[in-house]
Amino acid sequence: MTQSLVIAVDGPAASGKGTIAARLAREYGLPHLDTGLLYRAVGMKVLADGHDLADEAAAVAAAQSLVPTGLSDDERLTTGEAGEAASRVAGYPGVRAALLDLQQAFARQPGGAVLDGRDIGTVITPDAPAKLFVTATPEVRASRRWKQLTARGFDIAYEAMLTDIRIRDERDAGRGAAPMVQAEDAVLLDTTDLSIEAAFDAARRIVEAARAKHGL
Ligand code: DC
8 A cells, every 4th residue: 555645743731732733734735633632622622511521421522522623613612611621621532542543544545644742653643754842942832822821912921931831741641641751653743942844844755855755
């Protein structure tokens, strides 16, 4: 079977992985799935239905009934509250199992696809020919997220942002179910000192090397 250009982009919150994934998708004319939105939608559904995030059965039910359309247009999913709720429900194996098929189906599209998240290169598409693990220091990530949110009118302190990022890193990397970890064959891209332009350029070079290696 000929391989298609599946690009797996993993990394912690506010590392730049979403922007890089979206730009790679545009560059190669591929569909893009921000898988964090799936977990954000599940977390927000649990809260909207009046359940506690500690209620695993409610979270699994929300994941099983998720309609994954229009998520990128839903402003509520971009908030810190949604990110926190996502990180909580993402620890439940039943939630991850319920979201597995749709992510794998997305990756199997003819021609390929770009997916970004935490476990794309390790669990969702372990055979992806191109894998990136995008990271940056917690301080730089907190400052990026703080700038994004304050620019949109949210009133939030930088220190609170940094604490939130650290808690989220710990939870995402420390959970038993599909923890955030760099796949053995993923290329590390540290964006701490890089502009968006420079980070995208580096990402494109990584994908070009993978294409050459796999004849894609
Ligand atoms: O990438 P993001 O900030 O939108 O992700 C929100 C949370 O969802 C993140 O803290 C962990 C979880 N997540 C996950 O566990 N697996 C993914 N593939 C994507 C996100």
